[in-house]
Amino acid sequence: MTKISNQKMMDRLAEAARTGGISRRSFMHYSAAAGVTASAATGLWTTAANAAPKKGGTFRFGIHDGNSSDTHDPGTYVSRQQIYLAHQYRSYLTMINPDGSLGSDLATSWEANADASVWTFEINPNASFHSGKPVTAQDVKDSLNHHRGDSSTSAAKALLTSVTDIQTDGDHTVVISLAQGIADIPWLMTDYHFAICPSDGNGGIEWKSGDGSGPYRIDGGDWGTQWDLSRHDGWHLEGAYFDKIFMIVLNDPNARQTALVTGDVDAISLVDLKTKALLERNKNIVLESVPSAAAITMPMFCDTAPFNDVNVRNALKLSMDRDEVISKIAFGEATKGNDFHHSPAMPYWPADIEQREYDPDKAKSLLKKAGAENLSVSIHTADSVFSGAVDMCVLYSEHAKKAGIDVKVVREPNDGYYSDVWLKKSFTAVSWGARPTPDVMYSLAYKSDAAWNESRWQNEEFNNLLLQAKAELDDGLRAEMYRDMAILARDDGGTLIPFFNNFVYARSSKVMRGDNLAASWELDGARAPSRWWFAS
């Protein structure tokens, strides 16, 4: 080969490495073929694949779940449109980093007193709203108080019930006092409801204007159609490489994927798993699949026959072939559940607990022990729970036949499923969004007196451990407690957890990302617009 064609080949290889079109192994192989030494090729790979983020360009991304009736009120955030938009134009105190650790957003540092009942957050003095007003402790205080108090309509009210007082100390310090120690407060502040809005000066917040302190400012847009934003030059963090971002609501899966294929958008927030394989064939598109803490659960009422016998509960848990459910219903894009609501994408995950497998014979013997042979139960579900919910239950019903259990699948109407079926019927299928920590998850749905204790499970040991772990600032001890709680939930609890579903989304190969993707939301923890960049 001549020198010039070698150079050309190396350029092409470097291009392929940069756009992710080639693996490191193939890169080294072809480089050697082009007459480059191994050490030189390694250096080339590093510079090509890890090129520094470049500023510029307009990032257009298509999202699912956007309604024309959404609003800017952080207390009623519920759709993906609101959540994604909030992460662009508003800020939070803390954020979940791509590697899963907790990082700074508005708060530069935070610390607790010895029993974790008083938390102090220092606010970044460089942070400013798009209107030019600096972000102060007062804004933070009023924003958090929006979710507290008797007249609050916020859906996040339950998360702050332990907060007794929020005080400012100077312009940049906020002190949160709690009725009991909670070690998770900094994690809790990443919840999408707790966006910091400008104070209205009377203890409330001005949420209607769309002003915020996030990486991009809103130039214009409408709920349910499209939002146009441009970079906030005074943003207090690194990133926000794009000049402009367009967030386009594409609710129809086909429209969303077609827009990505034709280049009308640069990324989409959700890929239809049924057609994933077809999309994968397109060389200009990169699919991302990120294991998340979002879960599908099947709670049974522990105080209602036949589920009041722990052997029956465990027999039902043993009667699902999770591998088949994951391959047929989740198309392989899921983490196998082990009947405790703590995913590997959450901190303190106990890795060494034995996986519960499909075992119809053991299920049969447990039923015999319970005197419940020829068990017949009804599972209530609806299509709206998640795509494939009814199919999953039908599949489960087939698996359970081998254990001699007759599972009847009752299909409920989509409308009002969570008000009329969930928490009302004794065995249901439920879809849970990702929660940042095991404490939040267990306190919401497994604590004996939780409003959403969906399995009506009462276990004193579990509740005591939960309280202890809540205020424990030693990570090692905490992890141990969560391990014990996981075993209790797995072996005594009333919730069958088939799987934790992955976030599956896609981007154009022209768009670059960092080494890791945050697991809190789709699109790199809903922060792709401030973390990703265009290849030059």
Next chain:
Amino acid sequence: MGDILRLVSKRLGLGLVILLIISVIIFFMVELLPGDIAEAVLGQGATEENLAAMREQMGLNKPAIVRYLEWLSGAVMFDFGSSIVTQEPVISVIGERFMNTLFLAAYAAVIAVPFAIVLGVIVALLRNSIFDRVANVLTLTSISSPEFFLGYILILYFSVKWGMFPAIASLSEGMSFGQLLERTFLPALTLVLVVVAHMMRMTRAAIINLLASPYIEMARLKGTPPWKVIVKHALPNAWAPIINVVALNLAYLITGVVLVEVVFVYPGVGQALVDAVSKRDFPVVQACCLIFAATFILLNLAADVGAILTNPRLRHPK
């Protein structure tokens, strides 16, 4: 002329009564849906306390009949109230979207109506020829396929394979009229394909029906060329049924575009209606449905008036 004015005012009065009945039906249908607006807005994450506070704020604690009468007293003064969810006036919630829907309907109508009628005349002229058969088969195929399927087929060829038109019809401010026409071409074309068959076949049937009449035979005997027989002699007498079908299809273009809007992500009033129903946002649902109902009533009225104006026998009754 006096007769027409009397007919129009009588029909408009009846229309108002129909609208009133429709508003009652819509209100109580929305009430019958499981779950209420507070639950729909706060979602799965709401507690009882939240819901109570939200219901209080939205005024849902009053009895349904009181809420309906409050809305009605505003509506008779042309004040359709505010969206319960966003607190914005209904006009500002759906105004722009309704204009978008009207634009798309008009775009499709401007293409479809002349095309269908001209095609109808041609196939009547060349009846039972190969051209007639092919045109019939093609238009019947397009009307028999669901809109979303036609939309996907058009997207597959015109945007994915050939890259001629954008696959999504999202609008942005500052677009020129030409860009607007290009962006919305595929959804308009889908609608054209859906409505052409009906209008074309009615034109063809109405004309062929008349061709057996003695006066057409007279025209032929005096040596008038076939196209002139149809355009000058048959068509004027065929207008009444054609106008009726055109009016029906125009109404369909405005009210039936929801699926097309979804496929092409077009910000029309259909999506707003679907969202409002799922959130139980009664004032918005009511306004959308009343607009659709009024469209049907007005277009039907226009069809009747048109039929009278084109028929001298009806214009000058004995």
